[in-house]
Amino acid sequence: LPLRVRRTSEKGVPGARAANLAACDKATKRLPAKGRGGLAKHACVEAVRAAVTSAFEAGMATENRLFETLVRSSQSASKRHLFFAERAAAKLPTSGPGAGAAGAARSSPVGVIGVVGAGTMGSGIATSLLTARSKGPGYRVVLVDTSQKGLDRGMALLERGLKSLEKRGRVSKAARESALAERLTTTTDFNALSACDVVIEAVFEDLELKKNIFGQLAQICAPDAILCTNTSTLDVDAIAAAAGPSRAGRVLGMHFFSPAHLMRLVEVVRGGATDRPTLEAVLELTRAMGKVGVVVGNCDGFVGNRVLDPYSYEASFMLEEGAMPEQVDGALKTYGMAMGPFEMGDLAGNDIGWLVRKSRGLTDPATRPANIRYCEIGDKMCAAGRLGHKTGKGWYKYDKSVKGAIVDGEVAELIKEHRNAVGAPQHTVTDAEVIERCLYPLVNEAFLTLEESIAARPSDIDVVYTNGYGFPDWRGGPMFWAETEVGLPRLLATIRRYQAEFPNVPHWRPSQLLVNLAEANEPLSAWEAHLPGRAGLPGRAKL
Secondary structure: OOOOOOOHHHOOOOOOHHHHHHHHHHHHHOOOOHHHOOHHHHHHHHHHHHHHHOOHHHHHHHHHHHHHHHHOOHHHHHHHHHHHHHHHHOOOOOOOHHHOEOOOOOOOOOOEEEEEOOOHHHHHHHHHHHOOOOOOOOOEEEEEOOOHHHHHHHHHHHHHHHHHHHHOOOOOHHHHHHHHHHOEEEEOOHHHHHHOOEEEEOOOOOHHHHHHHHHHHHHHOOOOOEEEEOOOOOOHHHHHHOOOHHHHHHEEEEEEOOOOOOOOEEEEEEOOOOEHHHHHHHHHHHHHOOOEEEEEOOOOOOOHHHHHHHHHHHHHHHHHHOOOHHHHHHHHHHHOOOOOHHHHHHHHOHHHHHHHHHHOOOOOOOOOOOOOOOOOHHHHHHHOOOOEHHHOEOOOEOOOOOOOOEOOHHHHHHHHHHHHHHOOOOOOOOHHHHHHHHHHHHHHHHHHHHHOOOEOOHHHHHHHHHHHOOOOHHHOOHHHHHHHHHOHHHHHHHHHHHHHHOOOOHHHOOOHHHHHHHHHOOOHHHHHHHOOOHHHOOOOOOO
């Protein structure tokens, strides 16, 4: 006899009702709050719960209601924005500074990649290359360091990184073992880089050291080899000049984020002469590595770190005025940031920012620009040896037996002594003030990167911040948030209010592009038509 058709809707839900509901309860406890990006996740659990407790038709009605709620939510709009933003970032503009210079297309695909420097960053980059999904059998990687001791340390880091990826299910044991045995070469001989199609330099953040290495690479590598520097702030054009004018079109920056084998973002930094085929080849390489490449222009800090400067400075200024690190960090984490600026400083190493400030002449009153507000608390922290996790104490103290940062009374005393020394006026800093004073100047600086063609489009800035700086993706990135949640007119009005209150703080001077858009009440999508100096619009304000 023919079997009767049984529709799925007529079948019962497998498992006991009580156990299924208990599983839903357990899942709900592990989810982020609905208001902190968890809206869709909670809806999924609610839909499963409806399947357990309701008839099919009622369950479908619940799913439909949940879908309609989600699709209209700001979290959904933010995620959709980022979905398309990442795809836009993968495409070079067809004209303008972001398009890259004209150049000859590569005659052969990238197959062999060199990495100079086997430290934490270099080993992480090598790990990403060994696990990349290239069009061929996999990239061959040549890891070079100046000493065997450095190579041994790098290999230990690389093997640890591969094992962590294996635990996460991103690489199999067989693939890990074959990558190490068949596609990795380690050496102290720089001449081994002669066969590489791409070389990524990942040594210490020292301009003269990097220039010296690029001078050597120019003598060793093939004429069509692409030379990349992994730098977070240094001048890519100055490094390219060390390789000679004949190579300028094939030199660029690749700003990886630590840990490099886990973090998705790579800022692809075009120099003044970097050609389009080189940019296209490196974007393809970042995609093969499973990363999001965003092409940015060459300036101090590029997009990510440059835009972060006012955020960090304002956090320190609020310490002078009455806040404590844990309040500033707490307010920004409640907003949705993965961590606050002081926790981030401890993790990265507070000495990194200290060295940057020294290089800019900010730590010495004799070389610091006159009449510009500057906070010395961070410098005093570093001078006291409080460098962060690496020394067991920074803005917080750390104990291996205790998870997370521990508020330290010594830091509070240091801050209070500094307040007394500089005579800073005190007031009660609210969490709302923390958000405005950290994030509004960050967005203002982001508008300046658009004015200067450092960022190619507003959505690129959102991709950089949600993939590299812990900005909540459910808010869509700083530019999307500024337009959809704050509003450009309100943003501008607040920035002008703080500019009047703090006239000696340059980052409160509003971007002319922001002014043009807000005063015309135009959406962010119209930004190109409102660039300063275009069609009679006011030019960029001089700082």
